[in-house]
Amino acid sequence: DSGVTQTPKHLITATGQRVTLRCSPRSGDLSVYWYQQSLDQGLQFLIQYYNGEERAKGNILERFSAQQFPDLHSELNLSSLELGDSALYFCASSRGQYSNQPQHFGDGTRLSIL
Amino acid sequence: LAKTTQPISMDSYEGQEVNITCSHNNIATNDYITWYQQFPSQGPRFIIQGYKTKVTNEVASLFIPADRKSSTLSLPRVSLSDTAVYYCLVGDIASGTYKYIFGTGTRLKVLA
Numbered sequence: 001d002s003g004v005t006q007t008p009k010h011l012i013t014a015t016g017q018r019v020t021l022r023c024s025p026r027s028g029d030l031s032v033y034w035y036q037q038s039l040d041q042g043l044q045f046l047i048q049y050y051n052g053e054e055r056a057k058g059n060i061l062e063r064f065s066a067q068q069f070p071d072l073h074s075e076l077n078l079s080s081l082e083l084g085d086s087a088l089y090f091c092a093s094s095r096g097q098y099s100n101q102p103q104h105f106g107d108g109t110r111l112s113i114l
Numbered sequence: 115l116a117k118t119t120q121p122i123s124m125d126s127y128e129g130q131e132v133n134i135t136c137s138h139n140n141i142a143t144n145d146y147i148t149w150y151q152q153f154p155s156q157g158p159r160f161i162i163q164g165y166k167t168k169v170t171n172e173v174a175s176l177f178i179p180a181d182r183k184s185s186t187l188s189l190p191r192v193s194l195s196d197t198a199v200y201y202c203l204v205g206d207i208a209s210g211t212y213k214y215i216f217g218t219g220t221r222l223k224v225l226a
Contacts, residue, residue: 043216098146099146103160107156
């Protein structure tokens, strides 16, 4: 158990809809990261927050947004969903904001778009 | 587009040493190299991390040459339970902005 909690584990919805994925980091971790894993694209970095502030940004679509709240949990919002958004979405957390402290991953939210 | 490449797959027998290499030509100057193991339907699990030369922990070793453009994960005496996909993770600056890049992943199959 990594200590990172993601909810829900599974989500099924339709094209055009909006969903929110939630992540609770390990106790004491200040950074939260979001990744998307699909068969054709592998593991893709979306965004990192550190203590509530955006720290690094990857290939995150404009339809997607994220934030980190004062209690350090994070939410990833996906809107105007398309079939291609079907994927596993992982959250990770780390103590600091730099790569010298490893990221620890949750078990993901599996999003299926019908 | 920056690519961090690994061999697609490897087979090994129980008890053998396995070495998996990751090529990361655009690694950020001060960035650490981190390796993960992933089983189906689970999140990546941290194995080892390093900045340069050699790092060893209780499960693996990590070799990083002086130019840091590649790294090699070494798993001593693998067992059937080591069958998984292995990824490297680095910070990349090829696009002009810092972002994390996972390697393409190596599917390791350990045979009895």
